[in-house]
Amino acid sequence: MNRGDIMDKSVAVYVLSDSIGETGEQVARAAVSQFNPDKYEVRRFPYITDEDQIIEIFEEAKNEKSIIVYTIVIERLKKFIVEMGEVYGIPVVDLMTPVLNALEQVLDYEPKREPGLIRRLDEKYFKKVEAVEFAVKYDDGKDTRGIKRADIVLIGVSRTSKTPLSMYLAHKNFKVANVPLVPEVPVPEELFHKDSRRIFGLIANPFKLNEIRQERLKSLGLSNNANYASIERIKLELEYSKKIMEKLGCTVIDVSNKAVEETAGIVIDYMKKNFGEEIMG
Structure with missing residues (x-):
């Protein structure tokens, strides 16, 4: 033919x-x-x-x-x-x-x-994409409306790994919002209306934070003598953050010597304990 x-x-x-x-x-x-x-x-x-x-x-x-x-x-x-x-x-x-x-x-x-297995895989993939987009949108307290919709809310002072932890949990299909705690900035009211089982407070050793913040300042081309990296300032912020966490009644995790994966494992274990295995989607 x-x-x-x-x-x-x-x-x-x-x-x-x-x-x-x-x-x-x-x-x-x-x-x-x-x-x-x-x-x-x-x-x-x-x-x-x-x-x-x-x-x-x-x-x-x-x-x-x-x-x-x-x-x-x-x-x-x-x-x-x-x-x-x-x-x-x-x-x-x-x-x-x-x-x-x-x-x-x-x-x-x-x-x-x-x-139908491929459809289930596609649904899981799109759920993950949605979670990652959520983590980006509600990173670093940019929009406090995300607190209400989030599966998990991370709070803590600067450089306690809130953002990398948010992204890691997003890849596990959790919608995560993270909120920085700064003494001079009012705590979002939405936090006090959130189920405390979904809030995780991140703290760290002040000297560890001092090292991390100094490196951060160097990477930005700034002097490492700035107040942001001083031990006194860091201790003040940590004390403030612990008071807020106590008031919220949330789970507190010391991330000083933990990899992001390890901290994420702790968070996921708490979520499974409180909300069951189905939360893994």
Whole structure:
């Protein structure tokens, strides 16, 4: 068959899936675009769960030039589609099996063969993206309205790892707002209306903070003799922050010698204890 013959043809591509079928439809459209037929349709049939649905689709497809493309992982339905393809004389294309077989060979264990897993993965991914965007938006007390919506609120003086901890927890699907505690700045009223089990106060050894703040000033090209890095100022801020944390009745974590991952583990353990395993999403 030459190219001119192909250009005069029309075709219907039936996409069958035991999930929503987006992957199959995208592949089908990409393939059809390589032929540019005069007329074509891609018809998606999601949530295929039994043989009767498949028979109905083949009955429709037999009346026109068509192919069946499927992304079905349930073995029984896959075999039935192949059988129906032979009965009706319609080409069928299995998009999933070659990839599953290759992965099984490399990993040396069988796939789950559960429909809809990619959708669950996508939902988890978008939840994570949403959490990261939330952490950026409500970082460093920029907008105190985030306190009400947050799963977790971190409070503490400057350089107690609030921001990196917020981002780490966001990648665990938690919406986190963090609020700096500064003696000269009023504490947001929203904190006093928040469930104290969701608030975590971060403190640190004053000498450790002194080192961190001096390095911060150097990185900004500023003198490390600034009041911001003085031991007296740091002690004053820490005392102030501890009073606020006591007033809020929140959990207090000393981050002096802890990696962000370790602090995050403590926070997550408290959240599981107070709100159950389902909080991990």
